[in-house]
Each structure stands twice: as C-alpha cells, then as structure tokens.
Amino acid sequence: MKGYQLTFFTQQNRHHRGKHVCDWLIDSARELGVRGGTVLAATEGFGHNGKMHSSHFFELADQPEEITMVVTEDEAERLLKRLLADQLHIFYVKIPVEFGTLGESD
Numbered sequence: 001m002k003g004y005q006l007t008f009f010t011q012q013n014r015h016h017r018g019k020h021v022c023d024w025l026i027d028s029a030r031e032l033g034v035r036g037g038t039v040l041a042a043t044e045g046f047g048h049n050g051k052m053h054s055s056h057f058f059e060l061a062d063q064p065e066e067i068t069m070v071v072t073e074d075e076a077e078r079l080l081k082r083l084l085a086d087q088l089h090i091f092y093v094k095i096p097v098e099f100g101t102l103g104e105s106d
Contacts, residue, residue, distance in 0.1 A: 003072040007093045012063040037069040
C-alpha cells in the first residue's frame with residue numbers, strides 16, 4: 001500500500017484540551033480509524049527556536065516525545081484536518097511511504 005509516515009514532535013509537559021499532547025494525538029488518531037502509532041521518548045533535542053529540551057534524572061517534564069504513524073492518504077488527510085480544526089500547535093513531518101504486512105498473524 002502507498003501512504004505516508006507522519007511523525008509529530010512535542011514535549012512531555014505540553015497539554016491540549018486537558019490531556020498530554022501525546023495522549024490527545026494518539027486518542028484522536030484511534031477515533032479516526034488509524035490502525036497504529038508509536039510513541040518514543042527521547043533523551044534530548046532542540047526545537048525551531050533553538051531551545052534545548054531534555055530528560056533529567058529529577059525532571060522529565062521537558063522530555064522530548066516523538067509520535068509516529070504510518071497511514072493511508074485518506075487517514076493522513078483526516079488526521080491533519082482534525083488537528084487543524086482543533087487548533088493543535090505541533091510540528092510534523094509527512095513522508096511518502098510504501099507499507100504492508102508480511103507473514104502470518106500471531
């Protein structure tokens with residue numbers, strides 16, 4: 001199948017509509033029928049303004065998070081429209097991909 005890899009970048013301390021941005025984004029994707037997503041916690045990174053974000057032993061609130069989904073063109077369009085309509089401010093990358101499943105299911 002052809003589609004897109006959508007990757008969103010945020011920090012653990014960010015909220016939208018009373019939820020962590022990461023949780024809100026995953027919940028919204030599931031509501032729209034996206035079949036899967038992965039959340040990765042990063043050690044450190046920097047944003048468009050050059051500010052460093054990192055996880056520290058005592059403080060994880062500023063820890064960078066990356067949410068990745070592989071979606072069809074229709075799913076990508078619906079998800080991005082939802083984020084725009086809901087006024088979520090988030091940086092994303094959209095990359096064309098070919099995807100599928102190999103082997104028998106468990």
